[in-house]
Amino acid sequence: MGRKPCCDKIGLKRGPWTIEEDHRLMNFILNNGIHCWRIVPKLAGLLRCGKSCRLRWINYLRPDLKRGGFTDAEEDRIMELHSQLGNRWSKIASHFSGRTDNEIKNHWNTKIKKKMKHLGLDPATHEPINNITDQTDPNQKTKPNMCSTTIKEGEEPKDQTPNDDVVPETTKTVIMSYNAEELVAKNCKTLCAEEVDIGSLFEMQGNEISISSSSFSSLYSNISRSESSSYFAEDSVSLEQWDLDMTDPLAPWDFFTNIDDTLFLL
DNA sequence: AACGGGGGCAACCGCCACCTC
DNA sequence: TGAGGTGGCGGTTGCCCCCGT
Structure with missing residues (x-):
């Protein structure tokens, strides 16, 4: 077998x-x-x-593949998509031609995170840092009331993302075409x-x-x-x-x- | 000139969903 | 039908280079 x-x-x-x-x-x-x-x-x-x-x-x-640094417009788009999709880098990358998920992930971790913090925004929630201080506490994520009213037993919380259906399918298909x-x-x-x-x-x-x-x-x-x-x-x-x-x-x-x-x- | 720290990025790891046998 | 392989993904690591001291 x-x-x-x-x-x-x-x-x-x-x-x-x-x-x-x-x-x-x-x-x-x-x-x-x-x-x-x-x-x-x-x-x-x-x-x-x-x-x-x-x-x-x-x-x-x-x-x-597109070489070179990210433009301001690309960074803005990444931030926008991240606010919708979270750390789903492959989904985010599918909105850019010539950019890989790894590249976007690296750029996020090294540049955009800092840029957002500099702007007073929390990279995880995209909310002003002053308003989400308590939520950034890792222990808070496990508190029972956080998601219990929106996620039914057995459901996959990660599939709440909108517009998944329009994302182009596998890399293999792209390569072959x-x-x-x-x-x-x-x-x-x-x-x-x-x-x-x-x-x-x-x-x-x-x-x-x-x-x-x-x-x-x-x-x-x-x-x-x-x-x-x-x-x-x-x-x-x-x-x-x-x-x-x-x-x-x-x-x-x-x-x-x-x-x-x-x-x-x- | 030498050294240390930090940043950037390529590559690996481990997990998961789907597929095949 | 289920065990196990494959491809895909996100998180993480480690190396290299640059810059400041």
């Missing part, structure tokens, strides 16, 4: 990701899309667990300065993004030739050392799912 665990942590790498790992992961996802995080690291040749790969992709490698050209173009803004006809290299097959081996070699040779690429110049990494063609870019996911996992154990 059941399945194999998503990862045994024996022998798996932890800590910060290297550039090589980033490119192995990005290469694999751009070639094959995402169907099952558990086997992504095996197929991509990474000594990471699927969860770690998923997190890295969502929080750092995803092509539609990327326009291929746009997706890679965004990557190449940071990966290379030399012009590449990206659109001609990729093709959509249903929800999957495909690129032929020769096109991929062409793309990456362009990237590696680019002396003005700050990304690579800074780290003095040669693309030659990466096994970019380790998987068949055109192989459908069904192909992988039919192969016993043990074949990919590293």
